Amino acid sequence: MEEEKKYCYKYPHPSVTTDCVIFGFDGTKLKVLLIERGIDPYKGKWALPGGFLRMDECAEDGALRELREETGLETAFIKQFHTFTAPNRDPRERVITIAYYALVRLQDVQGGDDAARAEWFALDNVPALAFDHDHILRMATSELRRHIHFEPVGFELLPQQFTIKELQSLYEAILDVKFDRRNFYKKMQHLELLTQVNDSTTARRQPFLFEFNDKKYKELKHRGFRLEF
Amino acid sequence: MEEEKKYCYKYPHPSVTTDCVIFGFDGTKLKVLLIERGIDPYKGKWALPGGFLRMDECAEDGALRELREETGLETAFIKQFHTFTAPNRDPRERVITIAYYALVRLQDVQGGDDAARAEWFALDNVPALAFDHDHILRMATSELRRHIHFEPVGFELLPQQFTIKELQSLYEAILDVKFDRRNFYKKMQHLELLTQVNDSTTARRQPFLFEFNDKKYKELKHRGFRLEF
DNA sequence: TCAAAAGTGTTCGCTATACACCCATGG
């Protein structure tokens, strides 16, 4: 039985999807959420969450919808970083995909609505992916790296309150570098983007907890301040 | 008479176009190439060059095709910077557009193939544009600005050989700042990305001519060097 | 009481910035 094809155009149109690279941070490593495909092509392979763009939503809404379906999160930081258009990237038909990356707090993530199997993978331990998703993931990682050099997006991956040590681990995981603990601490203090919280965890010596001060950041940015890492 | 609509799909598909923000530099100001629309909607309005993506070409090839049609250039530096997807950005039907910016040397540009009227506008003197092209142009400008902070893309806008003064004017035009002439000169020397040419123009005192040394740049970049502006 | 982790100081070198200065050329 032939499917009913009722949307007709004078010229051929590609399909348009959004794919979403969802990053999380477990305190040590940067992770990415992948879905096991239940249908062909690439059945059984891991892939990025994604789906077709609806005719009445913009791409950002589509990406947020995917995010919600897989993580239960109503909102998160997302950023469009590239659109992938190689003519044969999907074996079935011409599909272009508008790719976003999302930064979420791992502890906020519930299982998704979907029956599909979803799993977090450390970035240095990602299996071969379906379609051109390896390529998309690599570009997402490098764009995130570039992004964090100039904007304090890393805080989206941390809990509301965090220690400087956690923040440093995050930057080290994303940028793949090591910082001197003491210099990092002072740099953070000097930036004046963090607010110290009068509270403490329970470690050897209780480290101070901080919050990101978004208001202060916007103020500084407005004055031409440029973040550097 | 109803048009023949022979491309049919089970689900609705948007149209996909590429738009191209073509930047040039006249020695003083940054300019952008606009096309006067010959047909409705927005007939008579200025717009960015663009057109439908063919089913057998990737978006970059589409953008290069648009570039060639409007400037006669076979090749140039182009960069995809955003895809615009607001559902009602085109009044006729759902159209999403993959936007690129191109950096070209003004002196290399011929008139295009198209009969359409094309004109260079200084960035601070752009008329109201068709569709959401104002928005696209603003984003292109800010992305170019961001881009030039880290990569030496500015040379794509200058002739093969140029003086330091011309280079400084370019950076000042793009970043909208002023540099000290003498510090800029030394910074450029210090970067070692320029090769001095044993030739001279005929001014009061002949300034040295330089060329961008791409090989050297790639070498430095490979060693983890980061350009800063 | 000792080891481990958190917070604070100090030094050094590089680079951005703000200037002063000399040189060449054309009117």
Add this chain to the structure above:
DNA sequence: CCATGGGTGTATAGCGAACACTTTTGA
């Protein structure tokens, strides 16, 4: 010969990298 613009030098401040030190707390 002097105004204009091109190339070079020099001093200062600020920041990042390297590393010593003190403090707190749990085992």
